[in-house]
């Protein structure tokens with residue numbers, strides 16, 4: 001699903017109006033109906049509601065929503081924040097229609113007009129929408145502050161008032177902090193950026209049949225992976241396939257005290273459909289691995305405690321495997337750095353790099369230039385910062401993510417809520433699965449195993465990254481359902497992996 005910017009959203013409105021065709025007012029009515037259906041399904045009881053409307057089309061939506069809620073017999077107090085002399089045409093029209101059925105519309109011009117809000121109330125925020133052109137000031141600011149102080153449930157129409165949809169706010173901007181945002185058809189970039197969490201709450205999409213052709217043709221680097229799209233990436237298995245069909249992966253993982261990472265990555269790799277798996281661990285990990293993961297072959301490293309790449313047993317060179325996954329638990333010993341230096345130039349196919357493999361790359365940047373193209377890197381924000389430089393805001397971070405993926409021709413998976421997958425072509429796919437329960441030791445090792453398995457099976461790197469991140473997050477969601485987000489551990493995520 002595409003994520004469009006504000007100019008494109010405006011043009012999409014116009015395209016829908018022209019080509020459907022539909023009168024602007026009817027499109028607003030459709031948006032309001034969509035909101036009200038969502039609302040009525042979630043809040044069937046008539047809790048007292050306060051709705052705050054601005055004077056533009058977001059306020060127009062609010063006026064129409066107020067009318068539709070009154071028709072459904074909700075108890076409603078309606079406020080118009082009169083911050084300017086001008087009103088949009090569709091606001092005016094809906095204001096007039098509303099006044100035909102109720103006299104109960106109040107106007108907020110001064111702070112003293114702002115009502116007290118009680119804790120059992122629901123606030124609907126329709127003050128400012130995607131038309132925000134500058135930070136909220138004056139009476140808008142005071143109203144937003146009052147709503148944020150109130151102990152009520154807050155629901156924003158389209159976007160929290162005061163939040164820019166596609167560019168950074170200043171740190172001292174005043175923005176609604178909603179529990180829910182109900183937006184129209186497509187998510188906004190602001191919704192998937194971590195620092196905006198409190199200005200978005202849970203967000204929900206309401207389909208208002210905007211022009212499909214415009215959406216299909218609109219150029220954008222930003223996408224949001226829906227379950228349907230993720231499922232389409234899944235390769236079907238042929239009845240006559242055999243284990244050779246699904247590749248032979250090599251994992252270079254673990255060091256003394258971190259053999260658990262090797263076990264987790266190996267198990268996840270096997271649970272993600274790899275044909276054969278060989279795992280190279282330092283000698284101290286040999287018995288652990290053979291016992292904990294009997295399905296994997298083990299190639300013990302020549303070193304007792306860390307990886308050096310030297311193998312004790314006769315075995316093929318890493319380049320001969322379908323792919324290599326390297327990083328979980330490896331540490332940063334000089335021998336391991338030397339292994340990376342020797343290994344990278346020999347590899348011609350995309351590989352997976354995680355954890356200390358990334359930290360070694362950050363400390364020895366010349367290695368970045370010899371990464372096999374289309375390799376997948378899986379940093380969390382701190383690791384990514386070491387690979388690049390600190391950022392002032394999420395938009396700067398996103399730019400730097402896109403630039404990095406392009407420059408080194410790699411796929412970068414920046415982990416977090418709405419994990420971002422940046423491609424060598426400059427696209428970014430935000431993931432839709434996962435929960436805070438995944439913030440626990442070992443889940444990154446699991447992801448490395450998953451991605452290594454997908455590359456070994458012949459998925460191209462972008463598909464492997466998008467699908468792998470989605471499936472990993474979904475498994476995390478299942479684990480959280482079963483164990484709760486606090487009690488779940490990385491092994492639960494492996495157990496919950498499903499590929500159908």
Ligand SMILES: NC(=O)C1=CN([C@@H]2O[C@H](COP(=O)(O)OP(=O)(O)OC[C@H]3O[C@@H](n4cnc5c(N)ncnc54)[C@H](O)[C@@H]3O)[C@@H](O)[C@H]2O)[C@H](O)CC1
Pocket residue numbers: 009012013027028031054055056057058059060061083084088127128129130131132133134135136137140157158159184210
């Ligand atoms: N396709 C859709 O998503 C649809 C969206 N709808 C709704 O329309 C709004 C966008 O409406 P618009 O009139 O463009 O903007 P706003 O209501 O957000 O703002 C009104 C107006 O206010 C001025 N303004 C901006 N920032 C400030 C500020 N800080 N202080 C004072 N005034 C400000 C500016 O001139 C704006 O134009 C969208 O969010 C949806 O809710 C349609 O109803 C259906 C289709």
Ligand SMILES: [K+]
Pocket residue numbers: 058125126127128129156157158159160161
């Ligand atoms: K709003």
